[in-house]
Amino acid sequence: MQLLERQDMARQDPKKRRSNFDEVALGYSHEQAQKEASRCIQCKKPSCVPGCPVGIDIPAFIKSIAEDDMDGAIRELKSMNALPAICGRVCPQETQCEEVCVLGRKGEPVAIGRLERYASDHEQGTMEKRGIEQPETTGKKVAVVGSGPAGLTAAAELAKMGHSVTLFEALHKAGGVLVYGIPEFRLPKSIVQSEVEYVESLGVDIQLDTVIGKLETVDELLDEYDAVFLGTGAGLPVFMGIDGENLNGVYSANEFLTRVNLMKAYQFPDYDTPVKRGQRVVVVGGGNVAMDSARCAVRLGANEVTIVYRRGEDEMPARNEEIENAREEGVKFKLLSNPTRILGNESNWVTQLECLNMELCEPDESGRCRPVPLEASEHLIDVDVVIIAIGTSPNPLIPMTTTGLETSKWGTIIADEDGLSSKQAVYGGGDVVTGSATVISAMGAGKTAAAAIDRYLNSKEL
Secondary structure: OOOOOOOOOEEOOHHHHOOOOOOOEEEOOHHHHHHHHHOOOOOOOOOOOOOOOOOOOHHHHHHHHHOOOHHHHHHHHHHHOOOHHHHHHHOOHHHOOHHHOHHHHOOOOOOHHHHHHHHHHHHHHHOOOOOOOOOOOOOOEEEEEOOOHHHHHHHHHHHHOOOEEEEEOOOOOOOOHHHHOOOOOOOOHHHHHHHHHHHHHOOOEEEOOOOEOOOEOHHHHHHHOOEEEEOOOOOEEOOOOOEOOOOEOEEEHHHHHHHHHHOOHHHOOOOOOOOOOOOEEEEEOOOHHHHHHHHHHHHOOOOEEEEEEOOOHHHOOOOHHHHHHHHHOOOEEEEOEEEEEEEEOOOOEEEEEEEEEEEEEEEOOOOOEEEEEOOOOOEEEEOOEEEEOOOEEOOOHHHHHOOOOOEOOOOOEOEOOOOEEOOOOEEEOOHHHHOOOOHHHHHHHHHHHHHHHHHHHHHOOO
16 A cells, blocks of 8 residues: 655745744644544554653554544643643654654654644644643642743643642743743744643642742752752853953844743834844854744844854754755855854944854764864954854752752753752753753653652652
């Protein structure tokens, strides 16, 4: 039997989407979802399930879609994943579940992520959202710090186990990197809010504008709670350490995206937060955050947006579809180029970026080819905004204010495979432990830690 071709998903026209923050990917129609779901051959030993960091029974939820049982599909998804509408949009399925799909050996794998998105959107659009039947209360209390993907997942799992969960978020919106880091055109805030509301429906108490380490320390939380989960992410920007990074018009990607995404600077002055709308913008870096920054700059009206990256396109860590979307929207790529200093005028506004050309030599410890500078290749690029998107690290506030909490030389919390830190009853997961990684890996860590916390709480009378 000849299998159907993989169903493409409609997107906004590049010329149109350059000037709006509406979602680019438009999702499957009902007919497309049915056709795509019918491509799944329902393997007896599905390799896609081990490829999912949160262990979704992928063939089961896809079979439900194929049979037009959307209630069953969402039930399967939410039995293992508290945030399916988010994962269906930003999870890198192409390097996880889809990469090991049997169909991918001779053709295109099943579009697992697109089907996950379809099922989740169907629930939000046509069915009453369902939580789960509240379990019997254990009497144990857990504090979760940070409402990003790790914190939301840990909180949801712990609540399902019957524990009383309070989630503390430093900002005025829950969602962590999902709201401050990922643009509206890739992950609408209404989707994040809907998933947050689902977590609340499980009985989780979310406290906003609460900076743990300032208002209360982790040590003080342990006086009130039986365990603490730290899912505070990696929101501290990393800079290059070159001259000129303190000039006006130079942003970290963290600040730039937070202003645009969470504080709606793109609607200034209707919203209070300003942002520099550059005409010639350079974004330094090659990951998803760099693509997000560049595509936001396009939508803010820049005439020319350029990605500067020290390696080649094959080495770029960004998802292929994000690189493709950026290129379609007019973003230019200056590869094998590394900034050496930033120049400004007498008013301390950035005017030029000096770069060196690079060439690739032997692979480094990460397995990627190591870039080395070419002598006498210095050149200048005229700019009025520079966005540094080369990574982030955890905020040191909690380690500085918590006794006995060990961290690595990179500032990440040291934790074992279950998320247990060096401090009893304190667990961690996500970027605060691993450094910058994916949404789904953070969710997997939150789920693992929740199970470990449950075992700990049940192991003795606290």
